[in-house]
Amino acid sequence: MAKYLIQVIVAGTQVVGRAFVRALKQEYTASQQAAQRAGGGKQGARKAAADTSLGMTLQEAKQILNVSDLGDVKTINEKYQHLFDVNDKTKGGSFYLQSKVVRAKERIEMDVKQTLDNKEKKSEAKKEET
Structure with missing residues (x-):
């Protein structure tokens, strides 16, 4: 039972981590585009x-x-x-x-x-x- 609980926690952490990294990348590209539009x-x-x-x-x-x-x-x-x-x-x-x-x-x-x-x-x- 504990083994399955740990697997669920690890899988959930991986999903959240990937989503967080993807969101950071999107924010970075959006800020770069905004800086280019503003003239930088x-x-x-x-x-x-x-x-x-x-x-x-x-x-x-x-x-x-x-x-x-x-x-x-x-x-x-x-x-x-x-x-x-x-x-x-x-x-x-x-x-x-x-x-x-x-x-x-x-x-x-x-x-x-x-x-x-x-x-x-x-x-x-x-x-x-x-």
Whole structure:
């Protein structure tokens, strides 16, 4: 009887161990794929920090404000102002949606600022090389 009990325990432990190893491998590959999508390295870390600080990705922010070109600041401001005014609580709008619009604009502004900073650093590096 004890022999069968030990065999059941060993078999169960082997099954659980294999499942655990398989889950670890899947998690590792998923994290590697996520790092590649985010850009990896410093760029990926910056994107992840921006996403977590404002709670929204750049793609979500672009969808909320319905913009595709981040270089067109005038259009971004016009769409932001329109959505902000439409969702004003005193006009029967939603404070939740209004706050999403504000966060979307902040997220886009953060990305534009980072892009400009990167361009400045590259131009300074080129000046130093010459």
